[in-house]
Amino acid sequence: MILRRLRYEIVSRLVAPALLRITKRRRSQGGTGATSPLGPPLESRHKLKELMSAHYLGGRFADGAVPVAYVTSGFPVELLRPFGYHVVYPENHGALCSARRLVPQLSEVAERAGFSRDLCGYARADLGSLLSGSTPTGRLPRPDLLGCCTNICQTVLYWYRVLADRLGVPLVLIDTPFVYGQAPRAHLDYVAAQLYEAYATAARVAKRRADISDLEVPIRLAAEGTQLWGECLGLSSHRPAPWTCFDGFVHMAPIVAMRGTVACNAYYRMLRDELSDRVARGIGGIEHERHRLLWDNLPIWYQIRELATSLAAAGFNFVCATYTDAWAEPGTTFDPHHPLESLAMAYSHVLLNQDLKNRLRVMTELARRFQVDGAVLHSDRSCKPYSVGQIDLKERLQRDLGIKTLILDADHADPRAFAAAQVESRLAAFMESFR
């Protein structure tokens, strides 16, 4: 156990960063494309890569060394921090598989095992990875605990039940009823009671004692982290915006997967400083920013680069996104002095667990704050809860704000549900309509 722990720490802290420094040196000899319509790449991306690779590389040696948990993106991960869990986010892993275009092959494994192609691509990729043992990370550790929170969708509930069944490990489930307006007292009490139970279970599995006061530090860190992330996003209200939301999709990995840790916050301090510097020097995320857009829904992971480049070439920059913003929102509600109550509040009021009125409010505020001329609403075949209501949202944005809007049919994970020619021609027509 002690030896395993040592190996886990060494790999996470020393080996991964060293390996990356070597690959970085090799890459930087290649130079960057001088003709790209995108702005100069962010320096922070090297640190990001280091951080995430250390996370995944460390994960290979985590089981047996530290307790391991698989959790949904909306799970209150702060509950696990006091016990030193190595936390794996199957959705983040799904995004990695999507970006590397591995979802079709993993999905086929899941489909052959009887899972429908209509399920979310993340679930299919993850189950396919579990069944085949194939993952771009080399190896994922075996979990000791599963943590699922229904604040993002109901798919995760069934997905994690399958995981619990196949892996034979305990599943803690946080049920967060859908919120219309503000969550009533009874709702918050109900969620807080579940959080208490989840905390006790996490302690038991980690063979540690549960002490509520231990939550103070991770909650403070999470509050600070989300606030820092919010500051990074907020800098795009400048013209030109110092980065694009496509960059944001990539740089959001730590706030999703490492929330509540010192490393996460250190990273965002560094990113914020770099972005502030770019603002001061007038460096944009794209070379010539002529129009500013808002993006709704998950990114199309396997097309990020292509989309960013073709839009940038025409002078369009996505300066804000509901998806990246969703990770800055809870920052205001975290309260280290009322740990469970404030977690119940924060995790009940996430974007996908609230009504369309709230979605419209968030989108309107983003559109105003970032002074956008248009919005693209990605209708994501995989993510039903995010895509329902978009036709109404589109109409309201158009009517209330007088901005141009487009609904783009695609899938965030599975390129088999992506028609390149159609997407390309819709986007081109949308851009033509700005003249």
Place this chain on the structure above:
Amino acid sequence: MTAVAAIGVDAGSTAFKLVAIDAAGVILSASIEPAHPKLEAQAERLLALVRARFPEAEAAPLVATGYGRKRIPARAAVTEITCHARGSFFHLKRPHLLIDVGGQDTKAIRVGAEGEVLDFAMNDKCAAGTGRFLEVILARLAVPLAEVALHTAGAEPAVTVSNTCTVFAESEVVSLLAEGAPLEGVLRGLHESLASRVAQLAGRFVDDPRIGLSGGVALNPAMRAALTVAVGRPIEVVPDPQLVGALGAALSALLTKAGNPATR
């Protein structure tokens, strides 16, 4: 005699269209052919025909639209949305909602007071609600497109075809006929099914005052009738409905000539 001032090519997924217009936008020459996989050669051949008749066409600017637009050597490639709006506005001359039922795409375009695109919606990846839907099923029934009107001219009531999915509708139609349903009624039902799917798309822009229809299906009276019922409003067929995109492309080419940066 008026001279060719611009050329528009609409390289669509099923049909290839080329028009040559004079400076006032009047069509002087038009061709429609099934789309050939070698688009470039097809364009070259049709252009040669135009140039043989109108030598000045050699110098006329050309704009291409449609899925194959980037493969045609042209001054600019403009999307079919912008081109359809321009072509349709040229004829209807006021703001309207254009419904274009194409081979692979069905579009609803809100056209503004200057022929600009205000908003648009298109069917998703599947063939339901497009011209392809009718084509596939008519082929299965061995009814040539040109003869559909003959079969649906009578008073036979529609037999409901409940599937809008092309694959399912095909087998549904086959079993309906096997059960003894009359061909005429089934054909009418098919049109209603397609019309309801198109109306769903156009329904997003219900408050538009005037509705225009373009695309090959506009020539099919059964389809016009079914769509009028499904949309609940009179529908005006845009003149030369199959050429609206190509005309819009040619009009865009005229704009480039005038030095207007209206294309890309």
